[in-house]
Amino acid sequence: MIPPELLLIIINFAIGLIITISLNIEVGFLNIPQFGRLLSVVMGAIIAAAVPGRILAAILGYPWGAEYADHMHNYKIVSEINKVLASNPWLSIGVFILTLIIAALIGGLMGLLCAYPALRLKETLGITLLAFGDLAVTIAWNYDPLVGGTTGVFVVDPFTFVGSQLRFTIAALAALIVALAVYFYAELLARSPYGRMLKAIRDSEVAAAVYGKDVVKARKQVLIVGGAISAMAGAIWALFTGSMKASTYTRLQWTFWPWAFMMLGGVGNNLGIFIGVLIYTIARFLIIVYKGAISALIGISPEWLEYILIGLLIIVIVLFRPQGLLPEKPVYSLPKNKVNSIISKVEGEAGGEKSPTSSQSTSEKTSVTT
Amino acid sequence: MMDLIVKAIAYSSCIGIGAASITMIYDATRTFNFAHASMVSYGMYVAFIAVYLLGFTPYHALPLAILVGGGLGLVTYYGVNKWLLKARASETNLMMSTLGVDLVMFGFLNVLSDYLIQVHKVPAKFFVLETRDIMIQVGDTSIRLVGIVAPLVLAAIVVSLHIFLTRTKIGVAMRASIENPALASISGINTDVVYALAWLIGGALATLSGLLISLVVTGYTAAGMTMIVSFFAGSIVGGLFSIFGSLLGGLLVGLSEFLGISLLGSVLGGWIYAYRPAIPLAAMAITLLLKPEGLAGFFVKVRE
Numbered sequence: 001m002i003p004p005e006l007l008l009i010i011i012n013f014a015i016g017l018i019i020t021i022s023l024n025i026e027v028g029f030l031n032i033p034q035f036g037r038l039l040s041v042v043m044g045a046i047i048a049a050a051v052p053g054r055i056l057a058a059i060l061g062y063p064w065g066a067e068y069a070d071h072m073h074n075y076k077i078v079s080e081i082n083k084v085l086a087s088n089p090w091l092s093i094g095v096f097i098l099t100l101i102i103a104a105l106i107g108g109l110m111g112l113l114c115a116y117p118a119l120r121l122k123e124t125l126g127i128t129l130l131a132f133g134d135l136a137v138t139i140a141w142n143y144d145p146l147v148g149g150t151t152g153v154f155v156v157d158p159f160t161f162v163g164s165q166l167r168f169t170i171a172a173l174a175a176l177i178v179a180l181a182v183y184f185y186a187e188l189l190a191r192s193p194y195g196r197m198l199k200a201i202r203d204s205e206v207a208a209a210v211y212g213k214d215v216v217k218a219r220k221q222v223l224i225v226g227g228a229i230s231a232m233a234g235a236i237w238a239l240f241t242g243s244m245k246a247s248t249y250t251r252l253q254w255t256f257w258p259w260a261f262m263m264l265g266g267v268g269n270n271l272g273i274f275i276g277v278l279i280y281t282i283a284r285f286l287i288i289v290y291k292g293a294i295s296a297l298i299g300i301s302p303e304w305l306e307y308i309l310i311g312l313l314i315i316v317i318v319l320f321r322p323q324g325l326l327p328e329k330p331v332y333s334l335p336k337n338k339v340n341s342i343i344s345k346v347e348g349e350a351g352g353e354k355s356p357t358s359s360q361s362t363s364e365k366t367s368v369t370t
Numbered sequence: 371m372m373d374l375i376v377k378a379i380a381y382s383s384c385i386g387i388g389a390a391s392i393t394m395i396y397d398a399t400r401t402f403n404f405a406h407a408s409m410v411s412y413g414m415y416v417a418f419i420a421v422y423l424l425g426f427t428p429y430h431a432l433p434l435a436i437l438v439g440g441g442l443g444l445v446t447y448y449g450v451n452k453w454l455l456k457a458r459a460s461e462t463n464l465m466m467s468t469l470g471v472d473l474v475m476f477g478f479l480n481v482l483s484d485y486l487i488q489v490h491k492v493p494a495k496f497f498v499l500e501t502r503d504i505m506i507q508v509g510d511t512s513i514r515l516v517g518i519v520a521p522l523v524l525a526a527i528v529v530s531l532h533i534f535l536t537r538t539k540i541g542v543a544m545r546a547s548i549e550n551p552a553l554a555s556i557s558g559i560n561t562d563v564v565y566a567l568a569w570l571i572g573g574a575l576a577t578l579s580g581l582l583i584s585l586v587v588t589g590y591t592a593a594g595m596t597m598i599v600s601f602f603a604g605s606i607v608g609g610l611f612s613i614f615g616s617l618l619g620g621l622l623v624g625l626s627e628f629l630g631i632s633l634l635g636s637v638l639g640g641w642i643y644a645y646r647p648a649i650p651l652a653a654m655a656i657t658l659l660l661k662p663e664g665l666a667g668f669f670v671k672v673r674e
Contacts, residue, residue, distance in 0.1 A: 033462050121658060124610065126465060127402065127602050128658055131651040134599055142644035252595075256469055263466060301484055304477040311473030315450055318467040322459065 028268035036129025044234025049244035107231020140246035152245030266324025376517030382624025389604030389620030398568030408475035410594035413580020443573020603650035609664025
């Protein structure tokens, strides 16, 4: 058993890490101003709320059309489905994985959708993507047959088979495993030739195009990958909380906060982002724990204090350390000891002579003095 | 129906004023001002304080709103934006910094709201000032004053900005440094003053629109955050490079939001009303995909 406080940190860290890594792939690797992260996150949550429950309801013979999302029927149907899932561990695991796969597919589709403006707009791209995200939430909030609109729906619970004691622990650990997998994927991506190509395009689009790199294709692919990963975060969050209500998906929490994590950790550096999300999650947890003490001390409601602190944090980072806590380092394509051995080999071949650049500069100096 | 049209005119004028604020700041400093959201909310609370604590009408608070907004704009500029412009920060960083400013402002506004509730026992969480508006008789119908004042303020802004930008020395300097900052500073224009002025005017316009819009929509601390997409849409529909274009674009977005939705509602049925927030997004998307240079592109030649 893990204490609930630690559980809270784990789940928030896992969700934050997945979203921020997906953001980093788009912003850090390719410099796309992705202010519409909310779009794919909320789509993932919608998928988790609408699709697996409906499939199971159809198989088990419950209504799965518009009635499924109706608040009068939804809780009954979902609790019946959960009973079935509780006695079927393999089915539960299958539902969890299937949900993630469908969410990733739809998230990728959203990325493809974003690619249309992303290839055409420059200054206004960020605002357009932001508007896309808001549009998705507006639709989910108002179109009842999808995920219950303003009343929201319950989400089927694939973790219920471990019993109510362990349920949240297992769910949080599953989220953490996905988050770590995503982290290692992003790290591999950064070290791969493809990742180096992305950074080359980011640093100079023209130069990369001259060397025959397809800039348009790369942008499209990165948007698809980013959308797919962040949609998984939305799906996991919906499965973990067991309910989905569109109004809880705000652009502040699902777009701007990941941006703040990313800038805190270091844009373009996966390890930095890992640390940034961890620091922030723990800080937020401490604010929640010491809520009463803080507000008694300064007379401000801790909720607003959190806004002020995050705002100040963003300002301080942008002003004083725009590269983040861990700045991006050049990524080596080979392990470090191999690179070192090659360097020493080359230096050995040079036979202790001065390197060409330094000898040149000394000769220049002498010419100036003479 | 008459009331709806008056409301639509007032609302769209406010969106126009706010869109002009975004364009002003973006043109001068390349900064998309997310703090606009809180600036608008501060305008709403200026109106609220004027009505509930001071016993005035919101219209008496117009100068106060200008002062508050100008102050917020200057604080943002001298506190954050100036140093980033000096360091030649990227547009994304500029945008993120104003987001930070917005969160700080939002936090303090909520603190103010809590204070008003606890100390003065006034309903500062959500407030509707619509009913406090002055009704005036025109013929045999009575219409709200805001339906006249908001377009008048808009017209006054158009005229005074036009005179300011074409007839005064500092206004001409401002246009010069917007078009070519390097050349302007070589010819001896103090770009620092110009940027500060843009933030001053931009902030004042944002709170002004917030004050007036509080007479049409419900006021709460996050109201600006909810509406900011409309303001951005107005600015983008207007073309992003012309202040007058965005005044017009804001008007258009506001009108289509208010009148377009009731027109659609009468054709398609009542369910469409819930999708009102989608209208500015649609307007923005159509503009960006079909005519990226916006309304301004129709009457101003955009130089490359």
